[in-house]
Structure formats: C-alpha cells, structure tokens
Amino acid sequence: MKNPQNPAILVLEDGRTFRGRAYGAVGETFGEAVFSTGMTGYQETLTDPSYHRQVVVMTAPHIGNTGVNDEDPESKRIWVSGYVVRDPARTPSNWRSRRSLDDELSAQGVVGISGIDTRALTRHLRERGAMRVGIFSGAALADEAALLAKVREAPQMKGADLSGEVATEEAYVVPAIGTKRFTVAAIDLGIKGMTPHRMAERGIEVHVLPATATAEDVYAVNPDGVFFSNGPGDPATADHPVALMRAVLERSTPLFGICFGNQILGRALGFGTFKLKYGHRGINQPVQDRTTGKVEVTAHNHGFAVDAPLDAPSDTPFGRAEVSHVCLNDNVVEGLRLLDRPAFSVQYHPEAAAGPHDAAYLFDRFVSLMEGQRA
Ligand SMILES: NC(=O)CC[C@H](N)C(=O)O
Numbered sequence: 001m002k003n004p005q006n007p008a009i010l011v012l013e014d015g016r017t018f019r020g021r022a023y024g025a026v027g028e029t030f031g032e033a034v035f036s037t038g039m040t041g042y043q044e045t046l047t048d049p050s051y052h053r054q055v056v057v058m059t060a061p062h063i064g065n066t067g068v069n070d071e072d073p074e075s076k077r078i079w080v081s082g083y084v085v086r087d088p089a090r091t092p093s094n095w096r097s098r099r100s101l102d103d104e105l106s107a108q109g110v111v112g113i114s115g116i117d118t119r120a121l122t123r124h125l126r127e128r129g130a131m132r133v134g135i136f137s138g139a140a141l142a143d144e145a146a147l148l149a150k151v152r153e154a155p156q157m158k159g160a161d162l163s164g165e166v167a168t169e170e171a172y173v174v175p176a177i178g179t180k181r182f183t184v185a186a187i188d189l190g191i192k193g194m195t196p197h198r199m200a201e202r203g204i205e206v207h208v209l210p211a212t213a214t215a216e217d218v219y220a221v222n223p224d225g226v227f228f229s230n231g232p233g234d235p236a237t238a239d240h241p242v243a244l245m246r247a248v249l250e251r252s253t254p255l256f257g258i259c260f261g262n263q264i265l266g267r268a269l270g271f272g273t274f275k276l277k278y279g280h281r282g283i284n285q286p287v288q289d290r291t292t293g294k295v296e297v298t299a300h301n302h303g304f305a306v307d308a309p310l311d312a313p314s315d316t317p318f319g320r321a322e323v324s325h326v327c328l329n330d331n332v333v334e335g336l337r338l339l340d341r342p343a344f345s346v347q348y349h350p351e352a353a354a355g356p357h358d359a360a361y362l363f364d365r366f367v368s369l370m371e372g373q374r375a
Pocket residue numbers: 050229230231232233234235258259260261301302303304305
C-alpha cells in the first residue's frame with residue numbers, strides 16, 4: 001500500500017519546482033507540462049490519445065469527485081504521461097463509480113502529484129509557455145540534485161511524431177446506429193471513441209483505419225466520406241497523412257478533419273503549422289463560426305495551430321480555401337474550409353467528450369457534404 005503522505009516533486013525544465021504528495025503510481029515520469037481548464041470530464045481527458053507524452057495540470061482544484069466509471073473513457077487506457085491535481089477527492093461518490101481515480105492511476109502505472117499550488121503552476125506555464133516537466137516520488141527522489149538534468153534530457157513535443165504510437169494497428173468497424181446511410185473511412189491518428197459514435201448516431205458506418213492506411217485502403221471500403229482524427233504530436237511530422245489527404249482532395253471525396261485533422265488539412269493546402277505558447281485545453285473556449293457569425297462554446301485540446309490568413313480566401317492547389325472558424329480569445333485559426341471542393345475541418349472537438357454540444361452541427365455538415373455528392 002502506498003503511504004498517502006509519500007512526498008513527490010514536480011520539476012520544470014526551467015528549474016522551478018513544486019513539492020507535494022504522490023498521487024497515482026509512485027515513481028518518475030516526464031512529458032510536456034500543459035494545463036486544462038475543464039471543470040469536469042477528467043476521465044475523458046486522461047484517456048484522450050492526443051495527451052500522449054503530456055503531463056496534464058488540472059486547474060479545477062477538486063479532481064476525482066465522481067470516481068472512475070467504465071462508460072466514459074475515450075480509449076482503452078490512460079494516455080497522459082503524468083497528472084497534477086491540487087486537492088484529490090478523499091471519498092468519490094457517484095452511482096456509476098467503480099473505483100477511485102487514485103487507484104485507477106496506480107493500476108495503470110500513471111505517476112501523479114497532488115497537493116501543489118496548481119494556480120501558481122498554471123500562471124507560470126501561461127507566462128513562460130508549455131515546457132518539459134518531470135514528477136518524482138518514492139525511490140526516484142533519492143538523488144534530488146540530479147532531477148533537473150533528467151527533465152532536460154526528456155524529448156521535446158516540437159518535432160514529435162506520435163500518431164503511430166497510439167493509433168489502432170488493425171482496422172475495425174463502428175456500425176451505424178439505426179438505418180445505415182453512409183460509409184466513412186476514418187483515419188485513426190489517435191481517435192477518441194466518441195467521434196465514430198457521433199457519426200454512427202447519424203447513420204454512418206465508420207471504418208476506422210490505422211494511421212498507416214494508404215489511399216488504396218481508404219477507397220477499398222468504398223467511402224462516401226473520409227475523416228481525419230485528432231492525435232498527439234507535432235503536425236509538422238505528419239507527412240504520410242498529409243500525402244493521403246491530398247489524394248482524397250484530388251478525388252473530391254467529402255472530407256472532414258478534427259484537431260490534428262485540421263492541421264493536416266492546413267498542411268495539405270500548403271499552410272504552415274506552429275507551436276502555440278501554451279495551447280488551448282478545456283471545455284469553455286469561445287469560437288466563432290465565420291460562415292454564420294454564430295459563437296459557440298467548445299472543447300479544445302491543442303498545442304499547435306495552422307498559420308493561414310484570416311482576412312481573405314487563399315488560393316491553394318485544391319482551389320480557394322478560407323478560415324471558417326476563429327478562437328475569440330486569441331484569433332487562432334480554429335477551422336478551414338475549401339470553397340471549390342467538399343472539405344472542411346476544425347481545430348477543436350465537436351464530439352464534445354467532455355464538453356458542451358454547441359458544435360455538434362459540424363457532423364451534420366459532414367453528412368450534408370456527403371448528401372450533396374450523391375445528389
Ligand atoms: N487533439 C489534437 O488532435 C491535438 C493535435 C496536436 N497534437 C496539437 O497538440 O495541436
């Protein structure tokens with residue numbers, strides 16, 4: 001049994017340290033320190049494959065209150081490389097709860113830290129930017145003087161090619177719910193479980209394909225549309241999905257991308273991508289759909305963004321493209337759409353797991369594109 005008073009230290013690569021208690025597994029872990037402002041949805045966050053190699057700091061002070069259930073995970077395991085909370089629940093309570101979050105993190109070997117000033121840590125990351133971090137407890141604390149050097153040896157997120165580490169190896173099918181209306185090939189770059197579900201709810205049979213899928217694999221399922229998922233890592237490394245997407249655009253097959261998928265569309269069109277200072281992570285980010293003028297409150301988890309002109313459509317190898325959505329906090333590109341071909345994408349999470357459902361209309365837009373192609 002773990003001693004709940006076990007000390008732990010969080011060490012940032014710029015040398016700032018925070019002392020707290022071990023939470024989850026005891027040991028050491030490394031990753032990119034990022035913060036999420038979601039007040040709820042910790043199970044979905046932990047199991048979102050896009051968080052692979054990231055140490056997530058929760059700004060909400062009480063985490064674990066509703067325990068861990070078997071329904072909410074977005075994938076088969078926890079992907080965050082470390083977890084930072086201020087004040088973990090002592091007694092989780094919910095009718096669906098099966099075990100405590102502390103026990104679940106331990107069972108999955110995820111090293112965390114609790115009892116630190118997460119507000120001070122978040123302000124530090126906001127001012128200095130996302131950076132590498134290590135969390136150490138138990139025997140890993142033996143040589144405290146060596147910890148900072150270890151953190152500085154850990155890999156950077158910039159330049160990391162990670163989709164292949166999280167995506168399915170085998171193709172699988174998520175059946176349509178009710179009458180089947182469409183077939184979609186979904187390229188798994190780190191897909192969340194709710195995404196094919198949102199499509200299935202609209203009568204779409206989703207063929208989830210590995211990140212290494214070729215155009216031949218995609219067209220072998222005879223798709224009405226092609227989807228590119230969210231995923232971890234630096235989009236500048238995603239050369240294979242970019243080439244695949246170009247092949248799909250070439251054929252004018254209806255195309256929809258989410259998050260990493262939006263960055264890949266940006267690159268396929270010839271735009272650059274860049275690393276944001278500290279990214280957008282949470283479930284209350286205001287985004288404007290410039291095609292309707294409406295503002296929606298949305299779920300985000302991204303550290304990179306597309307560099308595209310906001311003011312006027314751009315000429316691309318696939319016709320004109322425009323920035324369809326922007327973040328109202330900082331004017332970051334949050335969506336792209338082609339004007340001459342049936343293709344669009346958003347940088348955020350319309351599947352809303354967790355998060356508000358304001359952006360669910362985007363799945364309906366995808367359906368409309370597929371309907372339009374049939375007409
Ligand atoms: N959720 C995602 O797909 C994230 C995309 C990319 N890894 C980023 O951090 O920006």
